[in-house]
Amino acid sequence: MTYKIYLADPFIDDSEIDEVVSTLKSGWVSQGPKTREFEEKISDICGVKHTIAMCNGTATLHTALLAAGVKPNNNVICPSMSYISTSNSIIYCGAQPKFVDIDINTYNLDPKKVRKAIDEYVKINNYKCEILRNTRFAKIEK
Numbered sequence: 001m002t003y004k005i006y007l008a009d010p011f012i013d014d015s016e017i018d019e020v021v022s023t024l025k026s027g028w029v030s031q032g033p034k035t036r037e038f039e040e041k042i043s044d045i046c047g048v049k050h051t052i053a054m055c056n057g058t059a060t061l062h063t064a065l066l067a068a069g070v071k072p073n074n075n076v077i078c079p080s081m082s083y084i085s086t087s088n089s090i091i092y093c094g095a096q097p098k099f100v101d102i103d104i105n106t107y108n109l110d111p112k113k114v115r116k117a118i119d120e121y122v123k124i125n126n127y128k129c130e131i132l133r134n135t136r137f138a139k140i141e142k
């Protein structure tokens, strides 16, 4: 018996196809006016000053990790149910992915399980740990 399990069903309508065709015909295939327009719209939606369009999700995750200061040999917690680039982008930084389970209701990382994983890691290694308030970071020291 075979099953089809769709991970993500793309929704692309004619307006998106028309935009792609008009952009290709304009000759601007990298950082042209459409990219600028896209970045400005994302800035407006997110209420932020700056937006940088990236070529794909993997490059975006990799860049975000470097911007967050992830260094070689760091441990980075990530969801155990995700696309392979979640862990690949961590490995590209020379760091190690540490998988934590998701929340079955949101499909996002479960914050309680993240806390538990950090507590166990700290206890096993006899480290000091400070969860940095209002951030998604924990400072762990020997």
Ligand SMILES: Cc1ncc(COP(=O)(O)O)c(C=O)c1O
Pocket (backbone or CB within 6 Å): 055, 056, 057, 058, 059, 082, 083, 085, 086
């Ligand atoms: C959760 C998640 N992260 C990252 C990516 C990577 O995106 P890209 O294929 O654009 O590199 C995907 C792609 O499907 C994804 O589903």
